[in-house]
Amino acid sequence: MQQQLTIKELERKAYVLRNDVIRMLERAGSGHSAGPLGLAEIFATLYFDIMRHDPKNPEWEERDFFFLSNGHCVPIQYAAMAETGYFPVEELLTLRQFGSRLQGHPERTKLPGLENTSGPLGSGLSQAAGVAHVLQHIDKQPHRFVYVVTGDGELNEGNIWEAAMFAGKYKLSQLVVFIDRNNIQIDGTTEDVMPLEDLHGKWESFGWHVQEIDGHNVESIRDAASMARAITTKPSVIIAHTIPGKGVDFMEYDYRWHGAPPNSEQAREALTKLRTLAGKITGEFE
Amino acid sequence: MSHYPLVHNLFDEDVVKEPIRAGFGRGLLAAGEANEAVVALCADLTDSTQMTKFKDAFPERFVEVGVAEQNLVTVASGMARMGKIPFTSSYAAFSPGRNWEQIRTTACLNEQPVKIVGSHAGISVGPDGATHQMLEDIALMRVLPHMVVVAPGDSVEAEKATRLLAENGKPSYIRLAREKTPVFSTDDSPFEIGKAYILREGNDVSLLGTGTMTYQLLEAAKLLAEQHGINAEVVHVPTIKPLDEATILHSIAKTGRVVTAEEAQVAGGFGSAVAELLSEKKPTPLKRIGMYDRFGESGAPDELLDHFGLTGTHIAETVKDYVQTTPQYHQDY
Numbered sequence: 001m002q003q004q005l006t007i008k009e010l011e012r013k014a015y016v017l018r019n020d021v022i023r024m025l026e027r028a029g030s031g032h033s034a035g036p037l038g039l040a041e042i043f044a045t046l047y048f049d050i051m052r053h054d055p056k057n058p059e060w061e062e063r064d065f066f067f068l069s070n071g072h073c074v075p076i077q078y079a080a081m082a083e084t085g086y087f088p089v090e091e092l093l094t095l096r097q098f099g100s101r102l103q104g105h106p107e108r109t110k111l112p113g114l115e116n117t118s119g120p121l122g123s124g125l126s127q128a129a130g131v132a133h134v135l136q137h138i139d140k141q142p143h144r145f146v147y148v149v150t151g152d153g154e155l156n157e158g159n160i161w162e163a164a165m166f167a168g169k170y171k172l173s174q175l176v177v178f179i180d181r182n183n184i185q186i187d188g189t190t191e192d193v194m195p196l197e198d199l200h201g202k203w204e205s206f207g208w209h210v211q212e213i214d215g216h217n218v219e220s221i222r223d224a225a226s227m228a229r230a231i232t233t234k235p236s237v238i239i240a241h242t243i244p245g246k247g248v249d250f251m252e253y254d255y256r257w258h259g260a261p262p263n264s265e266q267a268r269e270a271l272t273k274l275r276t277l278a279g280k281i282t283g284e285f286e
Numbered sequence: 287m288s289h290y291p292l293v294h295n296l297f298d299e300d301v302v303k304e305p306i307r308a309g310f311g312r313g314l315l316a317a318g319e320a321n322e323a324v325v326a327l328c329a330d331l332t333d334s335t336q337m338t339k340f341k342d343a344f345p346e347r348f349v350e351v352g353v354a355e356q357n358l359v360t361v362a363s364g365m366a367r368m369g370k371i372p373f374t375s376s377y378a379a380f381s382p383g384r385n386w387e388q389i390r391t392t393a394c395l396n397e398q399p400v401k402i403v404g405s406h407a408g409i410s411v412g413p414d415g416a417t418h419q420m421l422e423d424i425a426l427m428r429v430l431p432h433m434v435v436v437a438p439g440d441s442v443e444a445e446k447a448t449r450l451l452a453e454n455g456k457p458s459y460i461r462l463a464r465e466k467t468p469v470f471s472t473d474d475s476p477f478e479i480g481k482a483y484i485l486r487e488g489n490d491v492s493l494l495g496t497g498t499m500t501y502q503l504l505e506a507a508k509l510l511a512e513q514h515g516i517n518a519e520v521v522h523v524p525t526i527k528p529l530d531e532a533t534i535l536h537s538i539a540k541t542g543r544v545v546t547a548e549e550a551q552v553a554g555g556f557g558s559a560v561a562e563l564l565s566e567k568k569p570t571p572l573k574r575i576g577m578y579d580r581f582g583e584s585g586a587p588d589e590l591l592d593h594f595g596l597t598g599t600h601i602a603e604t605v606k607d608y609v610q611t612t613p614q615y616h617q618d619y
Contacts, residue, residue, distance in 0.1 A: 065367075109397050115367060117396035120387050123360045127392060130364020130372075138325070138346060139368065159388070162357035169352075 005048050010218040013083065014044040018247045018274050020079035020092055026267035028096040031104065034244035034257040035151065036076035038182045038215070042240060045221040046147060047080035055085035058113040064144055065115050065131050069124025069160075070151035070180070071105040072259075078102050086113040122157025125150055125177065129167045132175040132235075145229060148177040153185025156194045161206070167235040168207025175235040176228040180215065182244040184255040203237045215240030248273045290483045290522075291472045297508060303466040306498070307405050309441030310462055311336030313448025314373055318344050324452050325370045327351055329358045335375035335405040335462075355381040359388045359400055366398035371452055378404025378420035378461065386426055393457040394432045401451055402427070405462040407437075408498060408549030409582035409590045412465065416581035424496075425554025427459040428527045434479060435527040437461040437497035437548075437556070440469045443524060446477040454479055461497055463549070465587045468501045482530035484537065488519035491543040491609050493601075494534065496523045496556045499547035499575075502591075505598025506605060514606050526556050531563055538570050542614030545573045545605050549596060552576040570615050573608045575601060 005013070017040045025031045046066065047053075054060040068077050075095060082089045087101070094100035101111040105119030115131075118124045125148055132146040154160065167175055179199070187193050196202075203210045209231045213220040221240070228236035244258070245251030248270040251262075262270050295301050318324045318340050326340045327349045341348040349365075351358050355376055362372035374381065382389055382402050393400035404423050411419045427435045434456050438444035444462065451458045476483065485500070486507050495503040500522045510516040521537050523530065538544055544564065546557035557574030564570050575595065582590060591597050595604065 067364075107395065109395075116363070117391055120391050122356070123363075123388055123392050126357050126360030126388075127364035127367065129357075130361035130366075131368055132364075133349065133361065134365050134368040134370060138370075159356040159360065162351075162354035163360070166351055166354070166357055166361060 007219050010044050010048055011041070013048050014040040014218065015274060016083060017044055017076060017079040019271060020082070020089070021075045022248070022262060022267050022270045022274065024075050024079070024092050024095045025261035026264055027093045029261060030096060031075060031261045032072045032259050033251055033261055034184065034254070035070065035073040035180065035182065037248060037251065038242040038244045038246045039073055039076045039149065039180055040246065041216045041218050042149065042178055042180070042221055043076045043080040045218045047084045049222055050225045051147060055081070055113065058086065062144065065128065065146040067116050067124045067128040067146065067148045068106055068118055069148055070121060070154045071118035071124070073149070073151070073180070074106045077106065081113050087111070121151070121154040122159035124148060125160055126163040126166070128175060129163050129172055132167070132172040133170055135174050136172060137170065142174065145174050145176055148175070150177060150179050152179055152181050152183065152190050152196060153193070155179070155196055164203065164206040164208065171207070171233060172235045173232045176225060177235070177237045179237060179239045180242055181239050182242045184244045184258055186255070186258050188255055199239060207234055209234050209236045210239065211236070212239045212241065215242035216246060290476065290485050291474045292470055292485060293472055296470055296504065302469040304441040304469055305464060305466050306438055306441050306444045307336045307462040307464065309438065309444030310403065310448050310460065311339050313445035315339040315343055316445070317449050317452035318347065320449070321371065321452060323369055323371045325349065325365055325372050327358055327362050327372055327374045329353055329355050329376040329381065331376055331405070335403060337375055355385045356388050359385050359402065360392050362400045363392035363396060363398050366400055371399055371401070373401040373403055375403035375405060377418060378407040378423045379418050382423055382426050382459065383420055389457070390430055394430045397432055398457065399455050400457050402459045403462065404459060406464040407461045408463055409577065409594060409596070410463055410465045410498060410549060410587040412587040412590060413584050415584040419582040421551045421577050421582065422554070423459070423461060424526055424548065424550045424556055425558070428559060432457055433527065434458040434525070436479060436525050438524050439495070439497060439500040439522055440467060440471055442469050442471045442473065443475070443477055447479070447524065450477070450479050463498050467498050470501050470504060477524070480525045480528045480530060482521050482523040482525070482533040484519065484533070485522050486518070486520040488517040489541060490517045491545060491605060492519045492521055492537045492541045493605065494521045494523050494544060494546045494560055496526055496548050498549050499596065502596060502598045502601055503547055506601040509598060509602035510605060513602070516606060516609055518605065523556070526559055529559055529563060531567065534560065534563065535568055538564070538568060542570060542616045543609060543612055544570055545575060545608060547575040547596070547601060550576055552578060571612045573604070575604060
């Protein structure tokens with residue numbers, strides 16, 4: 001089990017994960033930039049604080065579960081896994097290469113610590129709901145939680161709303177979902193492509209406890225997860241408002257970076273930008 | 287010579303008739319009694335897919351997901367992550383008809399032992415019409431890596447197959463029929479996943495059947511012998527993937543002529559699987575009986591089987607014409 005980190009240390013971890021993501025994507029020469037960068041605080045907080053897990057024993061029988069539903073954001077998960085000790089940090093640079101355990105989209109059978117295989121959108125929430133159902137209604141292990149990250153564009157999928165109804169019906173209170181509300185998908189903004197609002201109202205009407213937070217504020221992320229765990233009558237969704245490409249100013253808010261990696265020059269610039277972001281945090285790791 | 291025990295009253299009026307899905311229902315209950323990891327999920331068709339016995343015996347291990355086939359198999363995938371052995375049932379037209387990608391990604395690529403139970407397969411579904419007469423499921427399922435595909439020939443075999451699929455550790459598809467069909471196997475008849483069985487020995491032509499068509503082939507073989515002096519070998523192939531290549535090739539080495547029969551599209555289906563085997567291992571003339579690039583329609587089950595040439599009588603005619611126009615291949619390649 002990890003030791004408790006301070007807010008400042010968690011913020012620094014998010015910065016480390018962003019650096020990893022830029023270096024991975026540059027080396028891979030393909031992959032998604034904006035989503036993983038925008039999820040850095042959520043993953044840092046999940047892996048370094050919220051979840052009970054043991055990187056040296058991924059199948060630990062008391063662990064919490066994590067399901068990435070929008071599999072294309074897996075670079076940030078790989079970074080969080082490496083930085084918490086599931087595998088050597090150097091292995092991150094094998095992302096998307098032939099023979100790598102770090103497939104372009106996550107595959108459970110390739111890498112210990114992954115709970116599912118995802119990529120085609122909309123199925124991760126259902127798989128997490130299956131685990132949560134067993135924990136709550138069959139195996140009766142109320143102390144274990146199932147965390148999920150979904151995209152917002154992903155919410156176009158019917159499979160998501162089938163899962164939302166299911167979790168609502170069975171009151172899967174050990175299920176905690178973060179929606180990466182970054183407002184972009186491949187063809188443009190979510191509200192242009194297929195409007196999601198009133199998103200809060202949608203989930204509430206499906207029987208979920210809904211919170212909305214700043215997805216870059218680690219304290220809010222941690223508090224929202226605590227609140228979600230304390231809700232014992234219904235599943236929880238945390239709509240985390242994030243900035244796509246967060247930390248690299250020329251990628252921020254620009255949907256064209258959804259599915260593109262940086263080239264080497266852009267990566268160099270991005271890493272510089274990430275260091276200036278550090279001004280907000282501290283200067284000690286410049 | 288044959289080691290496969292058939293019922294004594296195979297062609298009599300009083301032969302027992304029962305829907306194949308009923309055998310699944312008994313098998314699921316037995317699998318649940320034998321292993322508490324077995325769970326069942328249904329998409330609002332609990333009674334007609336015969337999950338009621340299991341539901342009544344193990345209410346905590348039964349999950350109603352509503353009319354949501356994508357969720358059906360993906361929730362099951364999650365339950366499998368927890369060490370459960372989930373059986374998911376619906377009509378074959380909807381599962382695997384509607385949720386193929388979820389099966390591909392979260393069961394097969396993810397290597398979880400999710401069991402897809404496709405009831406009401408084939409045109410013998412009858413009056414519901416083409417939308418509900420699933421004909422493409424064999425093709426859809428057998429192209430998937432890791433997937434096991436089983437189409438039991440009768441209810442007794444379906445019960446055995448269900449119990450074994452619960453313990454095979456793999457994503458698996460079991461194809462069931464709605465209507466009552468004759469029971470030809472007995473409690474003592476062998477069944478293993480991946481095995482084909484010689485039900486009747488012959489030298490003139492190999493008749494390979496899966497699912498409901500095996501009984502029709504037995505009838506056809508009887509008619510061929512009585513009316514045309516053609517001695518057909520009947521091979522029952524309940525497992526379409528993995529195919530029992532040795533048994534099929536052994537039979538064909540003897541007969542040099544092959545006919546396949548299935549209540550499904552011949553394109554990509556069981557007949558295609560046999561064609562692939564023959565063209566690679568032992569090219570042999572082949573006639574495929576099934577549905578030829580068209581959908582079914584409403585009608586009584588017997589009426590439809592008759593119309594589409596899937597009864598013993600029609601098959602005997604088709605085989606007779608084929609045998610009379612096709613030489614036996616016995617060359618060694």
